[in-house]
Amino acid sequence: MKKLLLVFVGLLCSLVISAQTNFQELSLEKAREQARAENKPIFLDCYTSWCGPCKMMANDVFTLEAAGNYFNKNFVCVKIDMEKGEGPAIGKQYEVDAYPTFLIINADGKLMHKLVGAMPLEELIENVECGLKANSIAEYEALYQAGKLDKTEQMAYWRLLSISGEVVKAQNVGDDLWRKLSEKDKLNSIYWPLLRSRATTIEGEEMKFVCANREYFEKEVGKEEVGKLIYNSFITELNMMIVYQLPAKKYEKVPVIKALLETNDVPRKEALLKITELAEARANYDEKSYLDILDANLDIWNDSEKRTVFEAAKLFISLANGKEQTRRLGEIALRAHETVKDEVVKEGIIKIGLTSRRMSGNDGVYWEDLGSLKEVLDRASLEGRYVFLYFHNDGQTSKLINEKLFSSKEVGDYLNKFFVNYKIHVGEGEGANIARRYGVIVPNMVVVLDKYGAVRHRVSNLMQGDFIKHVNETFDDNKAVGVLEMRYNMGDRSPEFMLKYLMALGKLSSPRTSLVAVELFALLDDEQRTSPEFWVLYHPQFSMITSDMKNYLLSNIQKFREKLGAEKVDKLVGFQINSDLNQVLYNAKARTSVEDIDRMIRFIKQSKLQDSEQLICLANVVKLFKNKVCSVKEYKKASKGMKPEEIPFADLYANILAMEPGRTEEWNAWGKEIVDSLTDPKYIQWYKQFLQL
Template identity: 90%
Template sequence: MKKLLLVFVGLLCSVVIFAQTNFQELSLEKAREQAKTENKPIFLDCYTSWCGPCKMMANNVFTLEAAGDYFNKNFVCVKIDMEKGEGPAIGKQYGVDAYPTFLIINADGKLMHKLVGAMSLEELIENVECGLKASSIAEYETLYQSGKLDKTEQMAYWKLLSISGEVVKAQTVGDDLWGKLSEKDKLNPTYWALLRSRATTIEGEEMKFVCANREYFEKEVGKEEVGKLIYNSFITELNMMIVYQLPAKKYEKVPVIKDLLKNNDVPRKEALLKITELAEARGNYDERAYLDILDANLDIWDDSEKRTIFEAAKLFISLANGKEHTRMLGDIALRAQETVKDEVVKEGIIKIGLTSRRVSGKDGVYWEDLASLKEVMERALLESRYVFLYFHNDGQTSKLINEKLFSSKEVGDYLNKFFINYKIHVGEGDGARIARKYGVIVPNVVVMIDKYGDVRHRVSNLMQGDFIERMSETFDDNKAVGELETRYAMGERSPEFMVKYLMALAKISSPRTSLVAVELFALLDDEQRVSPEFWMLYHPQFSMISSDMKNYLFSNIQEFREKSGVEKVDELVAYQINSDLNQVLYNAKARTTAEDIDRTIQFIKQNKLQNSGQLIGLANIVKLFKNKVCSVKEYKKASKGMKPEEIPFADLYANVLAMEPGRTEEWNAWGKEIVDSLSDPKYIQWYKQFLNLK
């Protein structure tokens, strides 16, 4: 029985697949192989994840049974995201610069036909057939330039250019053809498509010609077709008025448009009249009136009209930057979704609603009040946004970050505009598990994840540096840690890439930083190792884990000085020597020997390092300590020539007196001498507190 059920499910799935267009997950190379085997051309849907018309085609056209019947029978069907994988290369090869674009390619990879833009299934099939039957654009162009196309052939050439997205050339050919047509020709249905493309404004000559001959055209091309053209001329002009703030003179036409609508038979007259009211509000900069009209007429407009009206409202209200009206727009949009049937339009309106609500609250970050990260990710997928995850606890640092950073208007405006913001308490509910999933070890870290849940970027030490600048790195492929980690995991190891990755890891104090530095150092040749481009490798932050980098710096100091400058190199070498010497004072188990210190002194003298007197003094002090000398007299002698504030007195005091407590009086006396020689009040105060001096 179970096997029978599985067979039934398999058959059902087959029916579902072949009832719609069967887009296969193939590379273009594999598609060409299959096309050769099946003796079919390739139908390639070039789309992007953010393209609304692409989604409309995917949801409303290619899912139709008639689409499956036609495309599955005649083509190897493939769809490729133009921003991922081989998409950019395909786009460049075939000149794809608008979405959606549909390419018909033969098995040899030659472009047979190209169509641009969303359209109905009937139009799509008609345009595909037109392109496959017609001569190529190149052949038509040759004949056109030599004047060998008659008017009918020139019309076919114009149509092929139009559906292929060759807008500029189509305009030239169309203008030329229109100038050749007689009044009788213009009434011929053969040229209706050209007339329709030109009759785009209410007051244009072409539209006047259509209206003057309306009854004739309704008989020849259909009443619905003519009505659609007249409607489009009104909606095109009105959409311009509500989407853009045009010069005041343009809005003086609104009463004229109203009269034309009232006194003529125009499809969707009531809907268009309400849009004229929106245009008046837009022209008067009256946000509240616009929103009131929008709110009161949600049931009048169709889905296509709502899409433009809400997009226009988003632009209009954002210009005013008023939170009250932004909130009102958000509420209207979230109510309006219930009146929309088209899923793509509904998705766009919901995005406007959620975004408007997010940016319209009080100053500071708007945190989503959602029950789980799963719900947050559903929201991110819907809005195509990154998620800003803040991992926190109840500690003082978390409270300070909330008060000083996330309550800021500037920070709130930025995060609310670009992210979906969500707090995760690392000690409550699923917080610890989610923190582990995203590699968060301590609280007060933010992780930016994409709509699929993959890490895009990380930021720690939130109160340091320019927070917004650091957050903006999320959108930069060369700075976003998650993006760089992915490329690293996939094997990218070019030196240029490794530098970017290393610097990104250093910013978040990642424990992997030093390991990546060592790997980068191993990849470089000698010329690269002394290049200023890789100078950061020799900072103790990276080189402490491996003596190879430090030794290379010290062994090639003259070359480094020539490439990067004496002052810069000596400063870093001195920093490294200071770090090494101080480790002996801080760590009783340090492996540095007295002989190592002698070699360090010799190195300082041989290379005449800047500030060498200070370094040699410190080296002599550390050597005395390593030899367990406790006499103040010896240390004072070693420190001659050192600045008093540079003498490591506190470390010596604690360590020496731990060995010989009886020397407290002589060490206190030296401490007082140092205090008397100091000029900086901060140092004086510190020493007095340390030595209990009044």
């Protein structure tokens, strides 16, 4: 019984494969090996994840039984995403710059034929056969340049160029051929594809020729074919009028188009007449009338027309920037998508509906009211957006961020336009698990996810700096932390990359910063270590991680001065020494000894640093503290050359009085002297509050 069941399942699987095109998951090299073994060429579908026509071909064409019968029998079928894996290299090799593109390649990797664009199965097979039977483009081109192609052969050459995506060449060859054709030739059905490609505007000479000979062409190529051409000329013209705000003179044609529609036999006349009304509303900048017409005629338009009118509405209403009309467009779109059968069109209209709803709320960020992160990711996948994931709690900082940042119009307009926004409370529901999954240790952190749930970027310290600028790094592969993190985990250790990664981590105060800084420093040679490119490594943020970087800076100060300038180098070295000395005052575990301080003083004197006097004074003050001196008299003497605001009075005051509270009066007296010598109102106010004066 079990054997019979296995046989049945096997037969069922083989029937499913034969019923549709069997695209195998093979690299191009493996596909070539199979093509050689089976003595077949390769049919390669070049697609991208965001390409609507690619999805249409995948869902509606290659799933047909007739497609499976043809392509499985004659080709090794492979499909490759042009933005992943070997896709970009293949695209470059075979000059793929539009999607979908279909390549027919032999077992040696030579391109035999190329087709560009989505098309019905019958047309696709016809074009594949046309390319395989004809001469190559190169052979045709040589004969054409030598003037050895007759009109029929030139027609074949034009057609091959057209289906191969050679737009400019096809246009030139087509123009040349059209000039050669007599009136009688133009009536010949052989040249109908060329005539059809040129008859694109209502008032063009080619369309007038078609209309003047309509009955003849309907007999030659079919009534439906001629009707489709006439319809396309109207929809193309109207599409331009509703999508773009054209010069007023262009809209003067609307009554003419309306009259032509009313007085001629044009397919889908009623639908086209309603689109002329949309064109009139567009010409008059009348958003309300446009939406009234859109709302009232959803049942009249087919799926393709709905895609056109909604895409036009999205652009038109966004220009007006009115929240009421944007909200109404969202409502109409979310209602209209239920009447659409084409999945690609349906998806596009849903996107317009969701985005319009998001953009039409009150000022501030629109947070999705969804039940789980999975639903959020599904929404992001549908809309082709990233997820802006904000981790928060009930603390004061979270409330401040909501009030000051996420409630602002500028931030709201930006995030609503580019992201699906979702809040996660780290202490409720799935919040704790999601925070752990994405390495969020503290709240008030943003993690940007791609539609698969992978980290694209991280942003912390939300109230510091230019928030929108920091979030906008999501779209830059050289700054998005998640992208850099993935490259690091995959083994990229080039110094240039490591520097980008270090800078990104530094903004986040990430624990990984120290590891990457030490690793990068170890990778560099002496030339790189003293170059301006890696100068940032010596900032105390990084150099305090390990003494190696700080010691290298101090040991090679002259080299750095020669390459970067004495002022820049001395400023950072002074900042570094200042940081090291102050560390002794406010960090009880600081390991700096009196001997270390003496070495610093010698270094300052020998190097003749700018602000040497200030640094030496500070070093002597810290040395007194290290020797547990508590007398104000000694500290006043040591700090005599310092600017009043540079004296580390507060740290000394707190530490010394903790050791000897009986000295409070003399230290308060010195504090009052410092206040009297200050000029900056901010410092004066701070000191008075500190000393309770």
